Amino acid sequence: MNEHEHSKCRSLLGSLSDYVDGSLGEELCEEIERHVAECQNCHIVVNTLRKTISLYHESAAEAGEVPGVVRERLFRTLNLDDYIRH
Amino acid sequence: MSENKTEISVEALRAGDREEFSRLVDTYSGPIYRLALKMLGIPTDAEDVLQNTFLKAFQHLKDFEGRASLSTWLYRIASNEALMLLRKQRPEITFSDAAPEDDDNSDYFPAQFTDWCCLPEDEFLSSESQAALDRAVQHLPETQRIVFVLRDIEGLSIEETREALNLSETAVKTRLLRARLHLREELSTYYGERLDKRSKE
Numbered sequence: 305m306n307e308h309e310h311s312k313c314r315s316l317l318g319s320l321s322d323y324v325d326g327s328l329g330e331e332l333c334e335e336i337e338r339h340v341a342e343c344q345n346c347h348i349v350v351n352t353l354r355k356t357i358s359l360y361h362e363s364a365a366e367a368g369e370v371p372g373v374v375r376e377r378l379f380r381t382l383n384l385d386d387y388i389r390h
Numbered sequence: 391m392s393e394n395k396t397e398i399s400v401e402a403l404r405a406g407d408r409e410e411f412s413r414l415v416d417t418y419s420g421p422i423y424r425l426a427l428k429m430l431g432i433p434t435d436a437e438d439v440l441q442n443t444f445l446k447a448f449q450h451l452k453d454f455e456g457r458a459s460l461s462t463w464l465y466r467i468a469s470n471e472a473l474m475l476l477r478k479q480r481p482e483i484t485f486s487d488a489a490p491e492d493d494d495n496s497d498y499f500p501a502q503f504t505d506w507c508c509l510p511e512d513e514f515l516s517s518e519s520q521a522a523l524d525r526a527v528q529h530l531p532e533t534q535r536i537v538f539v540l541r542d543i544e545g546l547s548i549e550e551t552r553e554a555l556n557l558s559e560t561a562v563k564t565r566l567l568r569a570r571l572h573l574r575e576e577l578s579t580y581y582g583e584r585l586d587k588r589s590k591e
Contacts, residue, residue: 349574352506356570361543367427378441384411387408
């Protein structure tokens with residue numbers, strides 16, 4: 305059993321998603337913040353979880369448009385040939 | 391997926407206005423293609439999903455009741471198409487909602503405690519880093535992957551994700567949490583190694 309696996313960390317795990325999304329109730333939020341201030345491992349989990357989500361979020365923003373040839377084939381498949389060039 | 395500057399007219403779509411349909415395609419093909427690519431990992435498969443999504447949308451426009459937004463409706467069709475293709479490719483995998491939705495997250499309990507957030511920004515912007523992100527998503531079970539892609543990559547709300555996948559809110563939240571924890575573990579391995587490498591340089 306990992307030393308980190310004590311009951312408090314476990315009981316808060318289910319609320320982490322709501323916590324990082326900012327949709328957790330005030331009371332539970334404060335409970336997590338109190339715990340994270342004392343528990344180094346949970347502090348790291350919360351930080352890296354936030355970073356994980358933001359990396360994916362940013363990667364979506366950077367993902368480009370549909371490649372030109374794919375768009376063209378799509379328009380032809382849909383019989384929208386007349387609208388390929390706007 | 392943000393609605394276009396000039397809102398698309400459902401009435402015009404229903405009336406068979408082809409120009410309006412082409413606007414719908416141009417507005418939403420980017421996000422739908424990205425979703426398909428993240429789900430399937432292969433550009434030709436993503437293109438199949440993209441085409442089938444709009445073919446089905448065209449066929450079923452008359453059934454669109456306007457209860458959900460157009461974008462959620464399209465995401466629903468695209469998600470079904472992506473999952474169907476995956477099922478066809480790997481019939482041995484069960485896609486039913488057999489994934490346990492109970493409160494037992496013990497299999498997802500964190501095991502990696504490296505703080506890699508302090509890595510320099512260029513580390514996160516490399517193409518190698520992007521490939522690691524994509525690889526990690528591909529390792530998620532499909533039922534978690536689709537929830538993660540809709541919520542955290544496409545930016546749908548929990549409610550919109552629930553609507554697009556016809557799942558309960560609890561199911562969406564459970565799958566999302568597990569997907570996020572799973573990805574955090576995998577990225578911790580990758581960036582932990584990068585951290586090690588940098589410290590030795």
